[in-house]
C-alpha cells in the first residue's frame with residue numbers, strides 16, 4: 001500500500017517570532033498555499049508546479065505529494081499556526097502532558113494543543129528520555145492522550161551508540177515500541193477514528209552529529225519496527241508511517257527516503273533554515 005511521505009521539522013528549543021515569521025512565509029510561498037479539504041497538507045503551488053526558485057512539487061491532485069509539518073517550541077506555535085493558515089504545512093508540538101487538565105504547572109495538554117491549531121505532537125524524543133527521564137510508559141500514555149484528542153502522535157524510538165555496539169538495537173526498539181503499540185492498535189469504541197500514529201526511528205548517535213545512519217542501517221531498523229507492528233496488526237503496519245531522523249540533510253534525504261520502509265523524515269538542525277528544509281521536502285516528492 002502507498003503511504004504518503006511525511007516531512008516534519010523539529011526546531012527543538014530554537015527560534016523566535018521573527019524567525020518564525022520569515023520561515024513560515026518562505027515555506028508557505030514555496031510549497032504553495034492550496035489547502036486540502038481532508039485536513040492533510042498536499043504540497044502544491046498555484047498552477048500546479050512550484051514557481052520560480054524551486055520546481056519541487058507536482059500539483060495538488062498528486063497523491064505522491066508529501067505531507068509537511070513543523071514543530072516549533074510551544075510559545076511559537078500560535079505564530080506558526082497563524083502564519084501557515086491556509087497553507088499545506090501543518091503545525092505540531094514537541095511534547096505534551098498526558099493529563100487532561102489541572103495542577104500541572106508549566107505543562108500543556110493535548111486538548112490545548114489541538115485547540116491551538118496543532119495537528120501533530122512529538123512524543124518520547126530521545127532528548128526528553130535522556131534529559132527529562134521520559135519513560136516508555138509515559139511516552140505511550142502521551143501518545144494515547146494525543147490521539148484521543150485528535151492529534152497525530154509521532155513516537156520517537158532509537159538506540160544509543162553503546163546499545164548498538166552491544167548488539168542491543170532491536171531489543172531497545174522493541175521495548176520502546178511495544179508500549180506505544182497498545183495505543184496504536186487499540187480498538188476501544190470510537191478509537192479507530194483517532195488519527196494514525198507515526199513512528200520515528202532516531203538513532204541517538206545520529207542526532208545532531210552530522211553523521212546520519214546509512215540507508216541500509218536505517219532500512220534494517222525500519223523493517224524491524226514494521227514487522228513488530230505487523231505482528232500485532234498487519235493493517236496498522238501497512239499504514240503506519242515510519243520516519244527516519246538523525247542528521248537528515250538535503251544531501252542525504254533522497255537516498256534515505258528511497259528505502260522501502262522509510263516513509264519520511266523528522267528533521268532537527270536542517271529544519272531551522274527554510275531553504276535546507278525545502279530541499280528535504282523536495283527529496284520526498
Ligand code: PGA
Nearest residue numbers: 207208246247267268269
Ligand atoms: P537532527 O535532529 O536532524 O539535528 O539530527 C533530529 C531530531 O532530533 O529530531
